[in-house]
Amino acid sequence: MKKGVMRPGHIQIRVLDLDEAVKHYTDLMGLIETDRDDQGRVYLKAWTEVDKFSVVLREADEPGCDFMSFKVVDEATLVQLEKDLIDYGVEVERIPADELKDCGRRVRFTVPSGHAFELFADKKYTGKWGVSSVNPEAWPRGLQGMKAVRFDHALFYGPELAAVYDIFVNVLGFYLAEQVLDPEGTRVAQFLTVSMKEHDVAFIHHEEKGKFHHASFFLDTWEAVLRAADLISMTDTSIDIGPTRHGLTHGQTIYFFDPSGNRNEVFCGGDYHYPDHKPITWKAEDLGKAIFYHDRVLNERFLTVLT
Amino acid sequence: MAGFQVISRTTGDHFSCQEGQSVLKAMELAGKKCVPVGCRGGGCGFCKIRIVDGDFECGKMSKAHVPPEAIDKGEVLACRIYPLTDLTIECVPQPEAAFEKQTTTKA
Ligand code: FES
Ligand SMILES: [Fe+2]
Numbered sequence: 001m002k003k004g005v006m007r008p009g010h011i012q013i014r015v016l017d018l019d020e021a022v023k024h025y026t027d028l029m030g031l032i033e034t035d036r037d038d039q040g041r042v043y044l045k046a047w048t049e050v051d052k053f054s055v056v057l058r059e060a061d062e063p064g065c066d067f068m069s070f071k072v073v074d075e076a077t078l079v080q081l082e083k084d085l086i087d088y089g090v091e092v093e094r095i096p097a098d099e100l101k102d103c104g105r106r107v108r109f110t111v112p113s114g115h116a117f118e119l120f121a122d123k124k125y126t127g128k129w130g131v132s133s134v135n136p137e138a139w140p141r142g143l144q145g146m147k148a149v150r151f152d153h154a155l156f157y158g159p160e161l162a163a164v165y166d167i168f169v170n171v172l173g174f175y176l177a178e179q180v181l182d183p184e185g186t187r188v189a190q191f192l193t194v195s196m197k198e199h200d201v202a203f204i205h206h207e208e209k210g211k212f213h214h215a216s217f218f219l220d221t222w223e224a225v226l227r228a229a230d231l232i233s234m235t236d237t238s239i240d241i242g243p244t245r246h247g248l249t250h251g252q253t254i255y256f257f258d259p260s261g262n263r264n265e266v267f268c269g270g271d272y273h274y275p276d277h278k279p280i281t282w283k284a285e286d287l288g289k290a291i292f293y294h295d296r297v298l299n300e301r302f303l304t305v306l307t
Numbered sequence: 308m309a310g311f312q313v314i315s316r317t318t319g320d321h322f323s324c325q326e327g328q329s330v331l332k333a334m335e336l337a338g339k340k341c342v343p344v345g346c347r348g349g350g351c352g353f354c355k356i357r358i359v360d361g362d363f364e365c366g367k368m369s370k371a372h373v374p375p376e377a378i379d380k381g382e383v384l385a386c387r388i389y390p391l392t393d394l395t396i397e398c399v400p401q402p403e404a405a406f407e408k409q410t411t412t413k414a
Pocket of ligand 2: 216
């Protein structure tokens with residue numbers, strides 16, 4: 001049952017070289033730089049997003065993901081969910097307002113897969129970039145590169161998926177949209193949603209804790225995915241695989257890497273989810289087709305190359 | 308088009324690498340497969356090699372995969388290594404692929 005978690009709000013990504021990373025996420029992917037802070041972090045957003053930022057880049061000597069944050073409907077919901085997490089036995093940390101510029105207080109917790117997540121209720125509303133909220137034009141001029149539409153979801157690798165499921169589904173009100181089951185019936189992948197999207201966050205089983213697989217950005221059309229592929233070649237950006245289609249979620253996709261080795265995805269399409277939908281199951285024996293619907297074979301990189 | 312020669316002591320492969328080009332990129336362009344290719348960005352540790360002989364420059368590499376003491380031992384990431392002389396390299400064995408029951412997953 002939904003409990004007031006609305007959507008992905010932002011993700012903080014560690015990069016080895018800030019300038020190279022900013023160039024990648026802005027010039028190539030089409031995000032817009034909206035601010036920087038005195039810790040040196042850079043704030044970015046995609047043009048259709050109404051809040052001030054959705055991606056934060058932090059320079060560090062090890063790439064990966066610091067945390068992913070979800071926006072909840074209001075402060076009362078944040079208070080309630082914080083209490084629910086504590087009652088469930090999850091340790092929470094309170095991050096004060098404005099630790100990230102123009103973002104309200106955040107409630108941070110780490111799930112048993114080793115990944116940090118946050119909830120927050122407020123962030124400065126700056127509106128869609130480059131278009132008015134009255135009689136808006138179809139799209140703004142001046143977008144760069146892939147013209148990413150929104151930060152859409154992230155995929156994490158780590159252990160203890162069942163315990164992670166309990167927190168997301170039972171405490172935070174996410175739904176299981178799709179799963180991969182091994183022959184013994186153990187869930188080795190879970191795609192979770194709080195929206196009509198087929199996933200807002202996903203996990204794949206992996207022995208090592210806290211690994212980051214990819215941050216994904218939505219594009220409108222298959223044509224835009226092919227154009228993204230062209231741009232990846234034009235800029236000699238490190239490609240992983242694609243353009244192709246996923247079995248899981250049926251999205252049309254391409255994977256590539258940022259200059260620090262963090263994986264990115266841009267995709268379009270995909271199935272939708274309502275709360276009365278039962279989970280879709282893929283068999284681990286058919287994982288090749290589940291992940292890469294056309295090749296029907298996994299590239300080893302997809303399972304092992306992580307930050 | 309001369310460049311530097313890179314020789315893999317593990318597989319016997321050799322290929323040439325231009326100045327300013329990473330060892331991994333040169334290997335990929337030569338169609339060789341002696342070093343595993345991951346992110347190509349110094350982040351995933353997939354392309355770890357040991358430089359047995361020769362001089363090189365390093366780009367930024369994840370500390371998780373290349374702590375400072377490893378660089379002194381020549382244990383580096385091929386995607387972030389730019390040769391200054393001919394190089395002899397060795398492949399470092401990969402940790403076990405981590406996805407459980409991966410043997411059953413090839414379609
Ligand atoms: S390929 Fe990822 S570190 Fe070199
Ligand atoms: Fe994805």
